[in-house]
Amino acid sequence: MQLIAEDLVIERGGRIVIDGLSFSVSEGETLVLSGANGAGKTTLLRTIAGFIRPASGTVRLDGGDGELTITEQAHVVGHANAIKSSMTVFENAVFWAEYLGGQAASTERIERALHHFGLEDLVEFPAAYLSAGQRRRLGLARLLLAPRTLWLLDEPTVSLDIASSDRLVAAVNDHTREGGIAIVATHVPLALERARTLTIASQRMAA
Numbered sequence: 001m002q003l004i005a006e007d008l009v010i011e012r013g014g015r016i017v018i019d020g021l022s023f024s025v026s027e028g029e030t031l032v033l034s035g036a037n038g039a040g041k042t043t044l045l046r047t048i049a050g051f052i053r054p055a056s057g058t059v060r061l062d063g064g065d066g067e068l069t070i071t072e073q074a075h076v077v078g079h080a081n082a083i084k085s086s087m088t089v090f091e092n093a094v095f096w097a098e099y100l101g102g103q104a105a106s107t108e109r110i111e112r113a114l115h116h117f118g119l120e121d122l123v124e125f126p127a128a129y130l131s132a133g134q135r136r137r138l139g140l141a142r143l144l145l146a147p148r149t150l151w152l153l154d155e156p157t158v159s160l161d162i163a164s165s166d167r168l169v170a171a172v173n174d175h176t177r178e179g180g181i182a183i184v185a186t187h188v189p190l191a192l193e194r195a196r197t198l199t200i201a202s203q204r205m206a207a
């Protein structure tokens with residue numbers, strides 16, 4: 001399996017942000033996106049996820065499930081954690097497991113995902129009262145609630161303490177070890193295994 005981007009040109013607000021980018025990521029690999037603020041890392045991730053249509057060029061997942069779109073085969077964890085404040089931590093996990101997995105997940109799977117991100121003592125806690133780091137951990141637990149091939153992570157360690165950051169890195173390394181693909185935009189170095197870095201160059205603003 002391979003994610004292949006060819007000759008991508010992406011515009012935001014009438015300006016070219018990504019200009020003719022090609023790359024590929026094979027199963028078992030992590031691609032780390034680096035680059036200055038505003039270079040286009042979020043834009044690229046959202047384009048891969050299918051949320052932004054490129055001006056030209058293509059993104060495809062060779063060897064994936066031909067019946068499904070890339071969006072349907074990807075976990076996208078970005079700046080918004082998409083947490084329902086009116087629900088408890090556990091209820092959020094149940095909701096996301098079903099929404100992302102297309103069927104009810106086992107209680108064991110939900111508990112394992114919450115435990116991995118250190119949320120086991122907060123299962124009955126209203127999500128509205130979570131701290132920023134706890135909210136981020138709940139957002140990341142989605143990765144383990146339903147199996148998906150492609151993980152697209154935008155600054156996933158923001159707000160995380162060191163132990164939680166290590167747990168995230170372990171989850172990504174497990175995912176790629178099992179043949180998954182991860183693309184991670186980050187400003188901080190992470191101990192990601194089987195990783196390559198793609199630096200996104202900033203496009204100059206027109207005068």
Ligand SMILES: Nc1ncnc2c1ncn2[C@@H]1O[C@H](COP(=O)(O)OP(=O)(O)OP(=O)(O)O)[C@@H](O)[C@H]1O
Pocket residue numbers: 012013014017035036037038039040041042043044
């Ligand atoms: N909806 C939008 N409309 C217009 N311009 C946008 C929009 N979204 C992003 N941009 C612009 O696109 C460029 C790339 O933004 P993007 O968020 O992808 O950068 P980034 O590399 O993720 O930055 P950072 O490291 O700060 O998170 C920036 O110049 C930004 O202002």
